[in-house]
């Protein structure tokens with residue numbers, strides 16, 4: 193039987209509860225039980241004036257930002273529209289049906305102003321991490337570290353020659369932040385190599401072709417992850433440069449130890465973290481097992497004997513080559529003592545020229561040079577430890593577990609929608625990465641702790 197035509201009936205009174213219309217299994221309902229913003233007003237109070245018009249409730253703005261990052265809504269304008277229309281979003285933001293939604297422009301003022309000055313997003317990220325620890329999701333023994341490129345809000349078509357660019361008199365916020373971070377090892381001073389191209393709208397972003405596709409301006413988001421449940425233990429924004437990313441890894445490990453007493457037994461990472469000084473720091477300073485492939489530039493690609501064919505004698509501090517001859521740092525005594533290691537942290541060992549000249553193995557050992565040279569790092573013990581670990585079953589499983597960090601980056605870009613930044617400058621990248629990592633941890637809590645206390 194055909195039913196009656198459905199027409200809107202304008203009722204005089206409604207009995208309506210938003211609470212009843214948000215499904216029990218809605219992701220925001222599950223996340224809500226882990227969001228504790230009770231101290232946010234006290235935290236931000238010093239950043240508000242004691243006079244003037246009352247502000248928008250900061251808790252409402254933070255809740256809206258959590259909705260935005262959780263549901264992949266990156267535009268603040270669209271976020272305001274969606275919160276206005278969506279009942280679940282209204283419920284999460286503690287807005288009843290008639291309550292007005294703040295204007296999108298208030299976000300911009302607060303995000304670039306008091307939220308940034310107070311480092312609010314770092315505070316919120318750490319609060320959520322504390323909850324993860326309290327719920328037993330963080331084992332604290334096995335960590336993984338990695339970095340991922342995120343496109344900056346800077347067009348590749350407006351790039352200029354770095355040598356020809358100078359900051360304008362009326363410098364924008366992003367330009368000012370670039371000037372402030374010129375000596376920062378996470379950004380401009382990460383490497384001595386100066387960039388050739390630069391974006392006038394966001395000069396701290398680096399022009400990179402590391403993805404193998406067309407080059408673009410980018411920042412790196414760095415994650416330190418507990419491998420038990422893939423909880424993000426720390427997050428840092430850096431320039432997309434290997435040295436800056438390794439520096440961020442050190443900083444995050446030290447901060448996790450200092451702030452939360454988390455002291456990992458092992459760290460899994462890729463070759464970008466396998467430099468000699470990084471391995472030396474992990475093993476000798478921190479006592480952490482490096483499940484990291486050794487970054488070795490001395491590997492021969494011409495088929496010559498590899499370094500492993502040369503036997504090191506620790507007592508005599510010399511190598512013995514496959515032809516049975518000795519390689520030493522010096523073959524004569526100098527009046528003036530020379531530094532043991534070069535500026536690169538390596539000590540060089542040489543065979544005698546006459547030994548190599550008379551050797552039948554020379555074509556297989558040093559076909560182009562007159563004598564064979566072996567470089568030994570100041571941290572060779574740590575490098576050897578990493579090589580030995582790489583042969584174990586534990587390394588196979590840690591390499592597999594390390595994929596969890598890459599999965600988090602895939603989730604960040606595909607579900608959270610952070611494949612391109614909306615805020616400019618190092619602080620903009622930092623804010624966005626902290627918010628996104630916090631939301632990823634909240635989603636993890638919602639998934640793994642179905643009945644929170």
Ligand code: SF4
Nearest residue numbers: 513515548551557564
């Ligand atoms: S070429 Fe020189 S270093 Fe190489 S095996 Fe012969 S003697 Fe030893």
